[in-house]
Amino acid sequence: MLESLIVVLLIGAIAWIGSAIGLTAVFGIVLPYVAVCVFVVGLVRRMIYWAKSPVPFAIPTTGGQEHSLDFIKQDKFDCPNTKWGVFVRMVLEVLLFRSLFRNTRAISFENDPVNNGPRVVYYSSKWLWFFALLFHYCFFLVFLRHFRFFMEPVPACISFVEAVDGVLQIGSPRFFLTGGILLVAILFLLARRIFDQRLRYISLINDYFPLWLLLGIVISGLYLRYFDKAEIAQVKIFIMGLTHFSPVISNLDLNGIFIVHLTLVSTLLIYFPFSKLVHMPGVFFSPTRNLPTNTREVRHINPWNPPSQFFTYPEYEDRYREAMAEAGLPLEKQPKPAE
Amino acid sequence: MNTQQIFRDKTDKIVKLWVEAVINCYPDRSRPALSSNMDPFTNPVGGMIREAAQGLVLAISGADIQIEQIKKSIERLIKIRAVQALSPGEAIGIIYLFKPILRAEILPQMNKPSSFSEYLDIESRLDTLAMMAFDLYVRDREVLADIRIKEIRNQYAELKRWAQNLNSNAPLGTFTGCGN
Amino acid sequence: MAKLPTPQMLMASRPDFPKAAWLDTKPLFAPGSYCYPEKKDTMELLHMPNPHDWDPSAEDWNLPENWEKILCDAFEERLEKHRSLKLFMDICVRCGACADKCHFFLGTNDPKNMPVLRAELLRSLYRRDHAMLGKILGRKIGARKWDKEVVKELFYYAYQCTECRRCSLFCPYGIDTAEITAIVRELMHEVGLGIHWIMDPVKNCSFTGNHLGIQPHSFKEIVEMLADDCETVTGIRPKTPFNEKGHEILFITPSGDVFADPGIYTFMGYLLLFHELDLDYTFSTYASEGGNFGSFTSFNMAKKLNAKMYAEAKRLGVKWILGGECGHMWRVINQYMETYNGPTPDNMVVPTSPITGTVFKHAAATKMVHITEFTADLIRHGKLNLDPSRNDHIITTFHDSCNPARAMGLLDEPRYILKHVCNHFVEMPENTIREQTFCCGAGSGLNTEEIMELRMRSGMPRGNALRYVQQKFGVNHMACVCAIDRATLPPLADYWAPGVNVSGVHELVANALVMKGEGKRTMDLRQEDLPNVDAEEDQ
Known part of the structure; x- marks a missing residue:
């Protein structure tokens, strides 16, 4: 847990020092290009790696009533038997975290009348769902907002997102809700891992590292916007230079914290394809969710289906023929009369 | 001050201490599971420990109780401990974990000639409860042995009837009640 | 020489694990x-x-x-x-x-x-x-x-x-x-x-067709004994067709229901129901095991054991297969069978209920229908004469078996049946039923008696839920649609909620079923006296 924090701090420090001793070009230009390449290539390779293995069996988890008889109401989206149903199921899963929404927690009810004392019930628990959803959406919106640096002119939709995000109209520059909420959500996810003993037991360094990294990115980002007030115009010229493959750097005065922010983002991009973060594309591949539950209606093909070998009926009858005949069971071949 | 008044103020604390003591008897690896951060009892076994604790403290305090009710409150905890790979002593010994707690929490207030015998009564009640737990434990183990046998018997129930039929041409009726 | 340890010391004397990460324990x-x-x-x-x-x-x-x-x-x-x-x-x-x-x-x-x-x-x-x-x-x-x-x-x-x-x-x-x-x-x-408890049944199913390795002629005799018992209870002896060609339906159920108490009563339920419907069906001694112990071993072994079903359907020339109440059997049938051993033989067609004419389109490929789907459809069309008051001494709940619940979605069909054959039906607490059901604690080949302690531990969540409805509603019966459940839930109930009986859904169906030409029912399929009978006698 602390190790991964130290690693993140170290990366930040290296970037800071790098920018101070004139290596801005390395951290500001080379690293981002490398990171984007690694991210794209790595992610595509991971997806190809998955796709190369077949899905031998259709194993959707049924989360509700199947489609069977007319008078029994099917749970169309938790147990979908059509492509449309599967599409809705996946949309619910990806956009609303349907499965996490189901989460329950064993809770002890004090003074249950039936039990005359405490009783354990499995109670709906939505905290994890709520903060996970908050985190992912805020992250997405913050990501979207950054497109103002990548595009000229700024698309109307980005401006709209910014307008909504800054609806509170406090502070100057205007406070964006998503940035603040993102920070809170990351802290919740981190606190869960650290303080819930059960989760701490299962957490690995690979679980803390991305959280610390995101925390670093968010804090440096917030710092740049509200405290250091980085020169937006300069940053934009720099980023536009990057996106147009003609990086400019020499006549710009780039902030050290900006380089740290950029380096941490690059680290995230590089780390992404080799870590659990691949759950983002991975969820679309999940055979327990993305297959229709029509397995009795349509045959699913297994490309490596081995040849059928089993104890056949003729072998069976050969073994038991006399006894079967005596018991009056119908036979393919009558036994030889006893000598 | 009589026993029950002392207990009135101390019940919650004694319950808490005993539950902790029981959880601490589990090996390290299962402790994170038994006591998780938000509510130490967010799991069935934790719930059973707490359910038992309340019943036991009530009984120890000498309040008017129904024996059946107390039995019921510790029943499930004893049941789970009877199948948790513990020795019998370990399984029901948790009752005696009350002693150090009582001596720390209750005894100082009763450690005078006028009420010392009352304190001894408290510990005697603990002994009764331990015997009660022992009875339940033995009953549970017997049930366990029983269902093992019953399960094996049930698995082959029809087979046995068929085999008995086979051994003799006599009608089924003559077989019932003899030789099995 | 040593001092006697204190109770605290004894209690904590279990082998303790070092404060190590899970990788090291x-x-x-x-x-x-x-x-x-x-x-x-x-x-x-x-x-x-x-x-x-x-x-x-x-x-x-x-x-x-x-x-x-x-x-x-x-x-x-x-x-x-x-x-x-x-x-x-x-x-x-x-x-x-x-x-x-x-x-x-x-x-x-x-x-x-x-x-x-x-x-x-x-x-x-x-x-x-x-x-x-x-x-x-x-x-x-x-x-x-x-x-x-x-x-x-x-x-x-x-x-x-x-x-x-x-x-x-x-x-x-x-x-x-x-x-x-x-x-x-x-x-x-x-x-x-x-493990022995899985591999031994695999061997038996492989070579004899049932998990105990009973040879065909004996298997037949045991089923006939059950038919005799049916006669004792109802006055009607249902037919027991075996390995006969030219029938419409092949019926396959886990062989546990032929040997084990209380599964046998569910089996008797099937016999009576089919007799009442005059169903054109046959059993097979060769493919007499629906439950697939191979699926607890390897995908290939599951395929191997499953292959016998279609092979037998082809040999006997049936149109479709009706499957009995079983959990993992239906996991295999619903999600693997057609992939393993399809496409189905040419003689098979999309299943159609011969009684109601309902076409089971959802089983168009595997051509296998679950018995509760079949029976629910019969009840819906009013084809069964049911007297639920015969089950009035029963307050039942329903245990969703894991595989039908989460690998098939069979949730409401058995409930629909239960509500028509019993007057008293209550659900266990929310979040422990339907797709969130708790396992009996001994599925997938773990229902062996040497791990009884482990089974009681892992069955505890289910036991708790059952105990709760027992105390609250006076539940004295738990129905299920799984042969392994019928073997594992009775011990579970005996331990965590003593006094609760376990049965398959079709045992209750047959108890409530008023058959054409039956004698007066004074006892249920277990040959226990029906408590509500005396009142009827006054008529």
């Missing part, structure tokens, strides 16, 4: 926590790899010499064969949502029974060989190498999972521990490790 093979190993000759007979004698509690498991290479290669091969495995190895974020969903974890409090850690046991090996960071950083990020202790650990926890899929329902990425457990069991079989 080792399982404790205590009696009651592991199943007996399979016999060498069974494995040889079935052509399983590396059969050998071994003992789970021994230090040395006599693994074949090149065990590490065998396991590495087998793991590699499975990664290439199953996208699910690759994916489930990569995408877990260890959010912990699955942790307290597992009945084994709730009952044992062993952290490695959290689905996430159960999978992590395999994931740690995956990281070393198949993930770049694992190759570089090793242990630091939870990667480790194969060693004999790891093999023991995998075995221990693969046989403390009932493949019930409850965790997969709650996983945001749909990671299915059943899939992982199934593959770990396959890996264990590669080095000759399996």
Whole structure:
């Protein structure tokens, strides 16, 4: 847990020092290009790696009533038997975290009348769902907002997102809700891992590292916007230079914290394809969710289906023929009369 | 001050201490599971420990109780401990974990000639409860042995009837009640 | 000489684990926590790899010499064969949502029974060989190498999972521990490790067609005995057609229902129902086992045992197959059968109920219908004359079996039937039923008596829920649609909620069924007196 924090701090420090001793070009230009390449290539390779293995069996988890008889109401989206149903199921899963929404927690009810004392019930628990959803959406919106640096002119939709995000109209520059909420959500996810003993037991360094990294990115980002007030115009010229493959750097005065922010983002991009973060594309591949539950209606093909070998009926009858005949069971071949 | 008044103020604390003591008897690896951060009892076994604790403290305090009710409150905890790979002593010994707690929490207030015998009564009640737990434990183990046998018997129930039929041409009726 | 220890010292004298990460703790093979190993000759007979004698509690498991290479290669091969495995190895974020969903974890409090850690046991090996960071950083990020202790650990926890899929329902990425457990069991079989309670029935099913290895003629006689019992109760002796060609339907049910109490009463229920309907059907002694013990062994073994169903359907020339109440049998039929052994023989057609004319379109490919779908349809069309008051002494609840619930979605059909054959039906608490049902604690081949303690621990969540409705509503009966449940729930109920009886749904159906030309019913299928009969006699 602390190790991964130290690693993140170290990366930040290296970037800071790098920018101070004139290596801005390395951290500001080379690293981002490398990171984007690694991210794209790595992610595509991971997806190809998955796709190369077949899905031998259709194993959707049924989360509700199947489609069977007319008078029994099917749970169309938790147990979908059509492509449309599967599409809705996946949309619910990806956009609303349907499965996490189901989460329950064993809770002890004090003074249950039936039990005359405490009783354990499995109670709906939505905290994890709520903060996970908050985190992912805020992250997405913050990501979207950054497109103002990548595009000229700024698309109307980005401006709209910014307008909504800054609806509170406090502070100057205007406070964006998503940035603040993102920070809170990351802290919740981190606190869960650290303080819930059960989760701490299962957490690995690979679980803390991305959280610390995101925390670093968010804090440096917030710092740049509200405290250091980085020169937006300069940053934009720099980023536009990057996106147009003609990086400019020499006549710009780039902030050290900006380089740290950029380096941490690059680290995230590089780390992404080799870590659990691949759950983002991975969820679309999940055979327990993305297959229709029509397995009795349509045959699913297994490309490596081995040849059928089993104890056949003729072998069976050969073994038991006399006894079967005596018991009056119908036979393919009558036994030889006893000598 | 009589026993029950002392207990009135101390019940919650004694319950808490005993539950902790029981959880601490589990090996390290299962402790994170038994006591998780938000509510130490967010799991069935934790719930059973707490359910038992309340019943036991009530009984120890000498309040008017129904024996059946107390039995019921510790029943499930004893049941789970009877199948948790513990020795019998370990399984029901948790009752005696009350002693150090009582001596720390209750005894100082009763450690005078006028009420010392009352304190001894408290510990005697603990002994009764331990015997009660022992009875339940033995009953549970017997049930366990029983269902093992019953399960094996049930698995082959029809087979046995068929085999008995086979051994003799006599009608089924003559077989019932003899030789099995 | 020593002083007598205090109770506190005795209590804490259990072997304690160091404050180590899970990567370093080792399982404790205590009696009651592991199943007996399979016999060498069974494995040889079935052509399983590396059969050998071994003992789970021994230090040395006599693994074949090149065990590490065998396991590495087998793991590699499975990664290439199953996208699910690759994916489930990569995408877990260890959010912990699955942790307290597992009945084994709730009952044992062993952290490695959290689905996430159960999978992590395999994931740690995956990281070393198949993930770049694992190759570089090793242990630091939870990667480790194969060693004999790891093999023991995998075995221990693969046989403390009932493949019930409850965790997969709650996983945001749909990671299915059943899939992982199934593959770990396959890996264990590669080095000759399996358990007797699974392999012995596999052998028997393979060669005789039923899990106890009863030969065809005896099997027939046992079924006929059950038909005689039906006559004792109802005055009607149902027919028992066997291996006959030219019928419309082949009926297959788990053979446990022919041998084991209380499954036999469910079987009698089928006999009476089919007789009343004058159904054109036949049993088969060759394909008499619906339950597929192979599915607890390996995908191939499951295929092998399952193949007999279509082979027999073809030989007998039936139009479709009706399947009895069984859990894992229906997992295989619903999700694997058509893939394994399809397409179906030419003589088979889309199942149509001969009584109501309902076409079971949802079974158009496998051509197999679940008996509760069949019966619910009959009741809906008013084809059965039912007298639910005969079950008035019963207050029943319904246990959703894992496989029909989470691998099929069969939830409302049995409930629909129960509500028509019983006047008193109550549900167990929310979040312990339907797709969130708790396992009986002994599925997937773990219903053996040597691990009774483990079963009682893992069945505790189900037991608690049952005990609750018993106290609250006076429930005295639990119906289920699974032969393994009928074997495992009675002990569970005896332990956690004594006084609750267990039966299949069709036992209750037959008790309520008013048959044409039947004698007066004074007892139920168990030949116990019906308490409500006297009142009727006054008429």
